[in-house]
Amino acid sequence: MNKLMSLYLKVRKNQNLSFFVIWMRYLIGFAFVPSGLTKLLGQRFTVLPVTHPVGFFFEAMYQTGFYWNFLGFVQVLSAFLLMTQRFATIGNLIFLAIITNVYLITAAMQFKGTVYITFLLLVASVGMLLWDFPKWVQLFSKDNFKVSEEYNSLPTYQPIWVITGFIFFVESILFAVLPKLLPISGMTTMFAMLGVIVVTAIAILIIYMRNTWRLKKERSL
DSSP states (O other): OHHHHHHHHHHHTOHHHHHHHHHHHHHHHHHHHHHHHHHHTTOOSOOOOTTSHHHHHHHHHHTTTHHHHHHHHHHHHHHHHHHHSTTHHHHHHHHHHHHHHHHHHHHHTTOTTHHHHHHHHHHHHHHHHHHTHHHHGGGGSOSSOOOOOOOOOOTTOOHHHHHHHHHHHHHHHHHHHHHHHSSSOHHHHHHHHHHHHHHHHHHHHHHHHHHHHHHHHHHHO
16 A cells, blocks of 8 residues: 555656646636536427437426426536535535546447547546545545645645636636627627636736746755
């Protein structure tokens, strides 16, 4: 177990891998918010007719009423928890349950193209689960256990990423809702919000790189 933990910590302390995981959480959150809000607000997910198997399936789900809203709520909750970074492990566990179900549905109903996307999301979720394995591996230990070590210097949990997660979540909500509320073209609004999200990402990256450069400079003195 000590060798496994040493290998794990070596991976977790890798700045590039940590950076990849952080932004993977953001991207998955962005992907889940629009579809989740659609269900949460009680709207149909597809325009396919009920004569089409996929259209029939989603219409049946839509007609369940509050269950449809519940699915949307869970998706939005999962996205929010993933974006916070601090609660990303809980968010990923919820996401894993959802995306496994979605993947099986797309595979069973032979969704063209979508099945590959859902499979990649499933792989990403399993990868993030392995990334956080010390948090949940205790579930398989005997009742009497002791945690004797604490690790405070892992790169993923830094205030900048927590704050960024909250900003991105709000922007993703606006990205999904504003095109339906504003009188101007929905596509125009979507592109404008997408521009805001990209500018936010670039600004955060610049701030992060400047802070990293400053810390390296201070340590070298």
